[in-house]
Amino acid sequence: MAPVNRTSPATPGANLTALRDHNTALVLGLLRDAGPEGASRAELAARTGLTPQAVSKITARLRAAGLAAEAGRRASTGGKPPTVLRLVPDAAHAVGVHLDRDALTVTLVDLSGAETATRTSPLDLGAGAETVLDAVTAEVAQVRAAAGSALLGAGVALPGPLDHRTGVLHRVTGFPQWDGFPLRDALAGRLGLPVVVDKDTNAAALGLVLRRCVGPAGSFAYLHLGTGLGAGLVLGGAVHRGARTGAGEFGHQVLLLDGPPCPCGNRGCIEVLCLDAVARGDIAEAARLLGTGAANLVRLLDVDLVLLGGGTLLRDAAAYAGGVRDVLGDTGGGVPVAVTPAGDRTVVEGAAELVLASLFGRESRGGLTHPFPGTSRP
Amino acid sequence: MAPVNRTSPATPGANLTALRDHNTALVLGLLRDAGPEGASRAELAARTGLTPQAVSKITARLRAAGLAAEAGRRASTGGKPPTVLRLVPDAAHAVGVHLDRDALTVTLVDLSGAETATRTSPLDLGAGAETVLDAVTAEVAQVRAAAGSALLGAGVALPGPLDHRTGVLHRVTGFPQWDGFPLRDALAGRLGLPVVVDKDTNAAALGLVLRRCVGPAGSFAYLHLGTGLGAGLVLGGAVHRGARTGAGEFGHQVLLLDGPPCPCGNRGCIEVLCLDAVARGDIAEAARLLGTGAANLVRLLDVDLVLLGGGTLLRDAAAYAGGVRDVLGDTGGGVPVAVTPAGDRTVVEGAAELVLASLFGRESRGGLTHPFPGTSRP
DNA sequence: TCCACTTTGGCAACGCTGTTGCGAAACTGC
DNA sequence: GCAGTTTCGCAACAGCGTTGCCAAAGTGGA
The missing domain is CATH 1.10.10.10 (Winged helix-like DNA-binding domain superfamily/Winged helix DNA-binding domain)
Structure with a gap:
């Protein structure tokens, strides 16, 4: 035994x-x-x-x-x-990798979560596994030089769907060629480091947990409006991923029964409605839609806080926050709404925290701890 | 210390x-x-x-x-x-109390969850605290006689909102006079037993956990269609109540933006749409609405299973299950749908399990165990 | 029939955990 | 200067699960 x-x-x-x-x-x-x-x-x-x-x-x-x-x-x-x-923040470091549809961001953080070095470069996520892995490997090598101590591993955040436990990608939205690719193992082999893979929204949410946006047993929803719309859920202090890392599909919540068709096959998804409003330049309507979805989520899960982020949203952060707050104030029981304090680095910071979380007992619920070498049994 | x-x-x-x-x-x-x-x-x-x-x-x-x-x-x-x-099921017993809008059900279960005695009587939940507490006390006294061994306590399930931790009721829908009533302490004093209070849907969900409807770390949603529409959520093997026991407000998920007004103040809530369809006798449409809401929930939380219950639903269980399954089959990734195996006793059985759960380590996540007397430290 | 093997489960000793008892250190306030 | 308070470590301790070892009780092959 x-x-x-x-x-x-x-x-x-x-x-x-x-x-x-x-x-x-x-x-x-x-x-x-x-x-x-x-x-x-x-x-x-x-x-x-x-x-x-x-x-x-x-x-x-x-x-x-x-x-x-x-x-x-x-x-x-x-x-x-x-x-x-x-x-002692310098006792160890972790690498965070954010694979977005058109950009690659890599960061090095210390144990306190502070960024030591960050690099961003353009990337075509559809350019094929070899090309993408080459780019990641090169960027990580650059950033690694800044680590003066033990490197614990690399956390990778990218759009889903994927399987967090095995690190295998599924049909990443817009890039079907990734389906079935074992990203975690492939990258671990290249980097010679432990690798953790998760959805961008989950990574962001985890990073916000470790920034103490809520108390240790608190809960919040991170809503991410970029090229798509998704959510990261933190319930009882831990990221809720669901059985198949499928949780957080906020963008395809049906908000308008029998509404306009969505590429996902449904009708009236909040993502279609919201992105349409954004395309029309109607930010107030986009914010109202986002707020309505957020209110649904707050009522269903009784979270303590709603945090907003993502490239599209951050371009008009105040307008979105105000619009969401208006809807939630009416019907959400006064749940506070805020914009992510990490700005456009929310995801990449969270990616690095994927590696660190286990040291601090912030793994998924029930998940046991992965002790730091030297603190475990002799 | x-x-x-x-x-x-x-x-x-x-x-x-x-x-x-x-x-x-x-x-x-x-x-x-x-x-x-x-x-x-x-x-x-x-x-x-x-x-x-x-x-x-x-x-x-x-x-x-x-x-x-x-x-x-x-x-x-x-x-x-x-x-x-x-x-040894007879080693201890627990009482379950289901306070519904128009009926009171009290049951006695043993450690295995098997019902030893069950009594149902009509009740007007709006008749005032004294009257209701008198009725509960009398019914519990009847059922207690059947317990040959230690009685661990009484679990009470009723429509929310309320605070599970303190056992204080809030503005129970349709019966505002209960607002602020400390039901747990009042009843504990009358019965001379420990009392646990929870929403009916949460109790039902907990009962279904202990019936092993999913694995120990699994998750499911229990959707309850009775005089209203609500949900009990089990995530990672534990009932998710949220910070203020507010989780599970499934009925007021907005499903039709700017739809018909709901008494809750919103427009297009799934409850209004669904109950309207039921009132029209259009069960297929009610099931389609329920399924759409369930699909939203499945996508958001990635649950393993959807369980259906509640008086209205159970009258046409097969039709509802089929309708929900149709919607989920198209868009829900093939999540299984089933009708609660406990039928109309789902809630009262779950109420009793509110007392037993802590013995079996099925408390809310992170919640420690409440050991059985004699198994704890000398 | 015998013997090797597997599986179950208990006894005793053990290592390691957090706890308790006690005392030293270092500061405040009278 | 002395009593009181707070912080923190050393040493002994009780109790947890673990390890080593062995007995019991079955199967299956020679």
Whole structure:
């Protein structure tokens, strides 16, 4: 029987290793959330519910692995002044790759999620696997040079549909030639790095989780209006992908029964209606449609927040946000609406976080932790 | 610092107690799933990923607490024949209460979920808190007599909106006088039992989870067409309630932009369209509308299954199932559609499961386990 | 009939987890 | 200067699942 049951059964039993990794990731996540201000051991104990002694042990391991460091003291509140612990961002890096229909963006981020180097170049996603992989490999090589420490892997975000678990693409909208291509394994072989593949909207949503746009158990919807319309869903603090990474097909929600036909085969999809409005230059109507879809989503899932992004939307961000807010204010119970704070880098940042998320215990629900080397069992 | 951190922080650290309770609940859940056929220790070990020795210890605790028992042997497969372990259903019971607009149903179930006694009586949900609570108390008293063992608590299901965590009702549709009523605490005081309150659709969905309509980490949507239209969502094996128990407002998904007005204030809600079709006797159209909404939901959430229920729907179950299946077959990627196997008892059975779920580790995600007395730490 | 083999499952020792008990360090406030 | 508070580590501890080992009880071949 395997000592660590990470890949085994549907509902896994937990052993001491899993317990330890869970708590380690939790503390590491809190340290990242604390940012440059850091956090004291006592604070970490209060937030995790663990005893101070347990936190001391865990942070000692993290310090030994080089992931955390003491950083001075804070003012006393009547007793011994707390020692500040901080994440060491340079301890490791991750690469994010955003494959869009006409552009390739590659970034290098450190453990805190800060971008160290970012490169964007034009790309024809339909140019064939070899060409695209060559371009990705070249760009990643450029960016890699900036990493002074361990490179944990590369996260790749692209339009779906695809299978996140296996890293195999399906019939990527507009580029049927990718159907069945094992992108994860192909790229992992080229780069010599672990690779994670996900839909662009899911990656974006994950990146926004790690930017703490909502609390640790909160939920939100990220709506992405670019050349298409999609959504990334975060429910209970974790990205909801569904069984086949199919969740988030927001663009083909039918909003107008028996409405105009959509290339997907349905009629009255929100994407067709919305893109039509955009093409007519009627941003107010596009925003109203987006808001109506968002209100449906809010009512169905009771999310805490709606975040907006995507190239088309960001060109008139204020107008869209206002329009969506108007609809949601009437019927959505006052759920807040905001534009992604990461702008047009939302997706590529999220792609890099695909690699980092497991270190901080922000994997999909129930998903166990992938511990950092040196923090796991001897 | 509390030794057991069950109620504390947003993202809880796990200690040995939590670990033990988690694994205990997991094994107990597998025993329940195994039903009268039972399961051997070796099977449980394989399914949980725990070592056989750990399973032996856990099942020994469960047997000592009276929750499990040995039940003969199975045929050998080439070695020592396995000893069958079975859940002891009579070890404890739970009460389920379904408060509908015009009827009250109360049931008593054992640990396996089997109904021991069920009573239905007419009720006017608008008759005032005292009258309704009197009726519930009287019916529960009748049913309690059939419980020969420990009664764990009562689960109450009723139309929303309400707050599951606090057990406080909001503006229950059609009965505004309930707004702000602390149903859980009021009823707990009357019955002298722990009480859990939830929306009828969520309770139904939970009950269907425990009936193993999907796998342990699967997801489905339960669509309930009665006097209104709502949904219960199960994502990743757990009921998704949202931050304010507001999730599942399927009835007020806008399906026809600028369509006919709905009492909720919107236009073109699926509930209005669907109930209109029902009133006209046009079941095919009602089913097509339901199917369109279901297809939206399937696309958004990538669920594995759509289950149908509710009084109105069950009167023409085959017609609705067929109509929904037709729409989903075209555009839903072939997601299976079925009618709830529990029929008109779906909700009341689920209400009882609200109490039992925590024993089997089927709480909301991340939610820790509420161990059975005697299985927890000495 | 015997023996090798497989499978199930328990006993005892073990390693590792977080916890508890206790004390040192370092600051505030009287 | 002393009491009180807060932070945090060392050492001993209880309890978790794991490992090593063995007994029990069947199958199947010689």
